[in-house]
Amino acid sequence: MTRSLERQTVAIVGLGLMGGSLALALRDKVSSITGVDPDQDSLEDAFKGGIIHRGTTDLREGVQDADTVILAAPVRIILEMLHNRLGSYLRSNTLLLDLGSTKAEICEEMGNLPIGIQAMGGHPMCGKEQSGLQAAEATLYRGRPFVLCPPRRATPAARIRALELVDAIGAVPIEMDAIRHDRLVAGISHLPYLLSASLVNTISAEGQIDPTIWELAAGGFRDTSRLAGSSVRMMTDIISTNRTAIMRLLALYRVQLAILEASLVAQDNTQLEALLQAAHDSREAWAEQHLR
Amino acid sequence: MTRSLERQTVAIVGLGLMGGSLALALRDKVSSITGVDPDQDSLEDAFKGGIIHRGTTDLREGVQDADTVILAAPVRIILEMLHNRLGSYLRSNTLLLDLGSTKAEICEEMGNLPIGIQAMGGHPMCGKEQSGLQAAEATLYRGRPFVLCPPRRATPAARIRALELVDAIGAVPIEMDAIRHDRLVAGISHLPYLLSASLVNTISAEGQIDPTIWELAAGGFRDTSRLAGSSVRMMTDIISTNRTAIMRLLALYRVQLAILEASLVAQDNTQLEALLQAAHDSREAWAEQHLR
Numbered sequence: 001m002t003r004s005l006e007r008q009t010v011a012i013v014g015l016g017l018m019g020g021s022l023a024l025a026l027r028d029k030v031s032s033i034t035g036v037d038p039d040q041d042s043l044e045d046a047f048k049g050g051i052i053h054r055g056t057t058d059l060r061e062g063v064q065d066a067d068t069v070i071l072a073a074p075v076r077i078i079l080e081m082l083h084n085r086l087g088s089y090l091r092s093n094t095l096l097l098d099l100g101s102t103k104a105e106i107c108e109e110m111g112n113l114p115i116g117i118q119a120m121g122g123h124p125m126c127g128k129e130q131s132g133l134q135a136a137e138a139t140l141y142r143g144r145p146f147v148l149c150p151p152r153r154a155t156p157a158a159r160i161r162a163l164e165l166v167d168a169i170g171a172v173p174i175e176m177d178a179i180r181h182d183r184l185v186a187g188i189s190h191l192p193y194l195l196s197a198s199l200v201n202t203i204s205a206e207g208q209i210d211p212t213i214w215e216l217a218a219g220g221f222r223d224t225s226r227l228a229g230s231s232v233r234m235m236t237d238i239i240s241t242n243r244t245a246i247m248r249l250l251a252l253y254r255v256q257l258a259i260l261e262a263s264l265v266a267q268d269n270t271q272l273e274a275l276l277q278a279a280h281d282s283r284e285a286w287a288e289q290h291l292r
Numbered sequence: 293m294t295r296s297l298e299r300q301t302v303a304i305v306g307l308g309l310m311g312g313s314l315a316l317a318l319r320d321k322v323s324s325i326t327g328v329d330p331d332q333d334s335l336e337d338a339f340k341g342g343i344i345h346r347g348t349t350d351l352r353e354g355v356q357d358a359d360t361v362i363l364a365a366p367v368r369i370i371l372e373m374l375h376n377r378l379g380s381y382l383r384s385n386t387l388l389l390d391l392g393s394t395k396a397e398i399c400e401e402m403g404n405l406p407i408g409i410q411a412m413g414g415h416p417m418c419g420k421e422q423s424g425l426q427a428a429e430a431t432l433y434r435g436r437p438f439v440l441c442p443p444r445r446a447t448p449a450a451r452i453r454a455l456e457l458v459d460a461i462g463a464v465p466i467e468m469d470a471i472r473h474d475r476l477v478a479g480i481s482h483l484p485y486l487l488s489a490s491l492v493n494t495i496s497a498e499g500q501i502d503p504t505i506w507e508l509a510a511g512g513f514r515d516t517s518r519l520a521g522s523s524v525r526m527m528t529d530i531i532s533t534n535r536t537a538i539m540r541l542l543a544l545y546r547v548q549l550a551i552l553e554a555s556l557v558a559q560d561n562t563q564l565e566a567l568l569q570a571a572h573d574s575r576e577a578w579a580e581q582h583l584r
């Protein structure tokens with residue numbers, strides 16, 4: 001029998017932006033929150049800030065008595081924890097949810113956990129430009145999609161408990177299989193990042209010839225290049241665990257870019273304008289529905 | 293002999309964001325401002341708002357008595373005005389400055405104006421997401437680079453008077469030839485726009501297969517796709533008048549994207565991380581210097 005959420009001990013592994021915000025969103029809705037982080041300073045900051053009830057640098061100690069364990073670490077760290085001994089540290093019937101940005105490899109590892117652990121892959125579609133505990137806020141998840149991806153052998157109980165948790169932080173659950181998730185985020189997250197990084201590397205090369213290019217860059221470059229400033233460690237983890245979906249998207253993107261270029265080369269302004277209008281209308285329709 | 297700026301009549305052709313902001317920035321620094329716009333409502337709004345001293349829909353009437361004429365219209369309109377009768381409407385010694393986003397074709401046309409007209413190509417590196425007179429603000433140009441491109445036969449007087457005008461609105465002049473300008477903005481403005489439009493067209497195609505992709509799109513997609521929402525008419529003008537420079541940049545960009553992709557295909561995470569780190573560091577160095 002599972003305790004109701006308000007009587008549960010929740011362990012959050014990783015007290016960065018996502019883990020810290022989750023602790024803030026949950027702290028009045030659960031019995032206690034244990035923070036697990038390799039950084040003693042982060043633990044002390046979180047404890048002093050009333051974000052967690054207790055903290056430890058020891059994974060086993062942090063998770064062994066928890067009713068719910070949430071992995072809020074970079075993808076490779078989550079994979080390592082799952083692959084190594086995490087499963088043996090958990091009590092039977094523990095809900096194990098992760099917040100990793102790619103899901104296929106993580107859900108695959110979750111499928112190998114001992115029977116009795118209620119595992120569910122998760123990916124909240126939110127974030128902000130700043131990272132770290134200092135940037136955490138209780139409302140980060142509110143109203144945002146929270147993808148849930150069941151690993152093989154996922155139980156109805158795991159699903160119900162994950163939904164309850166998503167609901168508690170005000171997010172909107174969307175259930176789908178991990179492969180589908182990874183294909184979708186390759187398009188709306190990983191492809192934009194790679195375009196942004198490639199743009200910056202192109203301008204860097206141009207800047208070797210004529211450094212004034214950096215002086216002229218304005219708002220358009222600022223926005224299109226912003227993702228290139230993301231955490232490289234985090235993004236390398238994400239991209240290297242979603243290779244197939246990203247390579248597919250890159251191929252499709254090259255086609256779209258080539259179609260635009262063809263109209264430019266041919267001086268076909270009617271075709272060029274039609275392609276740009278299609279992009280304009282799609283972008284405005286999305287913004288109208290999702291940015292207001 | 294040229295009147296000092298505060299005794300001049302300035303005609304601004306085109307009362308959108310750029311022209312309206314210029315009028316606001318100049319109105320206390322010149323004798324009078326005449327607005328020229330095909331839209332009677334814009335003229336009335338500008339007059340009632342105290343942005344211009346008088347307005348007309350007639351180009352000849354608006355510019356014939358001006359000491360300085362500023363063309364704040366889309367690139368194709370500027371080209372048409374220069375190609376048609378604008379030169380014959382102007383008094384000798386009139387300073388003619390434009391704000392068009394590409395400069396080679398415009399400066400070429402300026403070179404054909406009657407002797408005695410003091411022509412100078414201009415491109416202020418600023419803007420905002422909103423367009424139109426309602427979005428105009430007096431501080432839009434302040435502290436921003438303002439590129440000046442002399443056409444052939446440009447006189448020292450044209451240069452001095454253009455610099456005085458740029459100074460009056462608080463912008464930072466950067467002089468360069470038109471071909472160099474067009475090569476630089478192809479990188480920091482036109483390439484980002486085409487990437488953004490191609491990204492949106494890629495996601496649109498994916499959305500035909502799985503519309504949920506639009507639901508998951510978050511901040512990364514929002515920023516990278518923002519430029520795709522730019523005015524299509526304006527951008528078609530800009531891109532079609534800077535074909536060579538853009539095609540060159542697209543070729544260089546494809547190389548950068550292919551280098552990233554190669555490391556992904558080869559599962560060479562060390563190389564992938566190095567490439568992403570280079571982009572990260574360049575972007576952060578630019579942001580550090582230009583966004584604070």
